[in-house]
Amino acid sequence: MPKKLRLGVLGGGGDSLIGVLHRVAAHMYDSYEIVGAVFNPDLNHNLAFAEQIGISTDRIYPDFDTLIEKEMQLPESQRIQVVSVLTPNFLHFPMAKKLLENGFNVICEKPMTTTYEEAKILRDTHKKAGTVFAVTHTYTGYPMVRQMREMIKAGELGRIHKVDARYYQGWINPIIHDKEQRGKVWRLDPKKAGISSCMGDIGVHAFNMIEFTTGLRIKSLLCDFNYLYDDNVMDVDGTVLVRMDKHVKGVIRASQVATGEENGLAITIYGEKAGFRWEQERPNFLYKLADGVPVQLYKPGHPYNSKLSLDGTKLPPGHPEGIFDAMGNIYRGVARAIRKEAYNDGEFPTITDGVRGLNFIEATVASHKGGNVWVNLD
Numbered sequence: 131m132p133k134k135l136r137l138g139v140l141g142g143g144g145d146s147l148i149g150v151l152h153r154v155a156a157h158m159y160d161s162y163e164i165v166g167a168v169f170n171p172d173l174n175h176n177l178a179f180a181e182q183i184g185i186s187t188d189r190i191y192p193d194f195d196t197l198i199e200k201e202m203q204l205p206e207s208q209r210i211q212v213v214s215v216l217t218p219n220f221l222h223f224p225m226a227k228k229l230l231e232n233g234f235n236v237i238c239e240k241p242m243t244t245t246y247e248e249a250k251i252l253r254d255t256h257k258k259a260g261t262v263f264a265v266t267h268t269y270t271g272y273p274m275v276r277q278m279r280e281m282i283k284a285g286e287l288g289r290i291h292k293v294d295a296r297y298y299q300g301w302i303n304p305i306i307h308d309k310e311q312r313g314k315v316w317r318l319d320p321k322k323a324g325i326s327s328c329m330g331d332i333g334v335h336a337f338n339m340i341e342f343t344t345g346l347r348i349k350s351l352l353c354d355f356n357y358l359y360d361d362n363v364m365d366v367d368g369t370v371l372v373r374m375d376k377h378v379k380g381v382i383r384a385s386q387v388a389t390g391e392e393n394g395l396a397i398t399i400y401g402e403k404a405g406f407r408w409e410q411e412r413p414n415f416l417y418k419l420a421d422g423v424p425v426q427l428y429k430p431g432h433p434y435n436s437k438l439s440l441d442g443t444k445l446p447p448g449h450p451e452g453i454f455d456a457m458g459n460i461y462r463g464v465a466r467a468i469r470k471e472a473y474n475d476g477e478f479p480t481i482t483d484g485v486r487g488l489n490f491i492e493a494t495v496a497s498h499k500g501g502n503v504w505v506n507l508d
């Protein structure tokens with residue numbers, strides 16, 4: 131097989147937030163080459179962007195259906211092998227489903243779909259397709275998040291008592307108070323975002339981080355949303371009490387109106403022997419908290435780290451690893467899986483994580499709308 135995988139991209143145009151992260155990540159380990167795309171729905175913008183970033187316009191298509199149709203006419207040795215789906219949420223399901231049905235590998239942004247039902251259908255489609263499917267819960271790619279997971283797995287915290295994940299942003303504050311401004315943001319439009327803004331966009335990352343790092347599952351939750359205005363149908367803030375296995379309880383706090391907050395994702399897991407704390411805005415520091423001893427600091431790249439963590443570190447200790455590296459690590463795991471090479475458990479979030487995410491999002495809405503009641507997850 132040639133060295134680079136042939137990558138297609140849907141969404142992620144020059145006007146997008148997340149496109150550049152995926153492009154840099156895909157190229158980080160020299161594993162992918164972008165050969166085809168629909169970067170955005172306007173063909174002229176699409177072509178202009180491809181030219182701007184130096185990609186041949188031969189396989190820049192006017193829309194997603196044409197991409198599939200034309201690519202399927204190419205011999206397998208030239209056809210796109212894996213497609214990144216980076217569009218607003220409502221397009222993930224139709225795009226990912228058709229890609230799987232036509233035998234493509236898929237890297238899909240979160241939330242994987244807009245409903246739990248769709249997520250389960252996609253899981254069935256994926257099962258039949260047998261290709262690789264990843265959901266980009268980016269934060270699982272950080273070396274110190276991986277280290278936290280591996281140390282918890284090795285029993286460093288002992289019995290887990292409490293989980294606390296917070297994801298605070300403030301960017302909707304300047305928008306939410308003006309009805310006209312609100313109408314321009316797809317994340318506040320249920321037709322494009324799905325039934326939740328705050329939990330669907332960022333709370334789901336916090337949920338995923340808890341399950342990724344502890345290896346435990348959230349069994350039930352109780353959620354209280356804030357919409358700030360009666361005529362706003364999308365949550366912009368929420369607090370979720372969670373119950374897990376083995377008497378583990380905790381809280382997920384998410385907000386898009388935490389004024390002045392930037393990308394404040396943080397997770398703390400407390401156990402019988404110790405606790406671990408990690409913050410996205412200082413991702414190279416993993417703190418271990420314990421009774422009667424000073425706080426211990428773990429950093430990337432040192433031999434004391436686990437294989438999973440070290441595998442995601444490219445340079446010697448002291449060279450900061452950031453969000454591009456985290457996404458690059460996920461892309462590398464996907465490349466290994468597509469090439470049927472050995473890879474570590476936890477190298478990329480799978481369709482199971484995507485389905486769990488939708489189960490969580492719908493449960494938070496059901497809990498809030500049901501009068502802040504406890505709701506079980508499957």
Ligand SMILES: NC(=O)c1ccc[n+]([C@@H]2O[C@H](COP(=O)([O-])OP(=O)(O)OC[C@H]3O[C@@H](n4cnc5c(N)ncnc54)[C@H](O)[C@@H]3O)[C@@H](O)[C@H]2O)c1
Nearest residue numbers: 141142143146147148169170171216217219239240266268
């Ligand atoms: N993993 C993460 O941490 C993370 C961070 C940000 C966004 N996201 C997710 O990434 C996705 C995109 O978010 P964003 O902030 O980049 O959105 P955005 O609005 O900034 O960009 C969306 C892009 O999709 C394109 N697009 C829209 N309709 C299209 C169509 N029919 N065909 C092809 N392209 C189309 C737009 O032109 C634009 O380039 C969302 O699902 C979001 O939840 C994930």
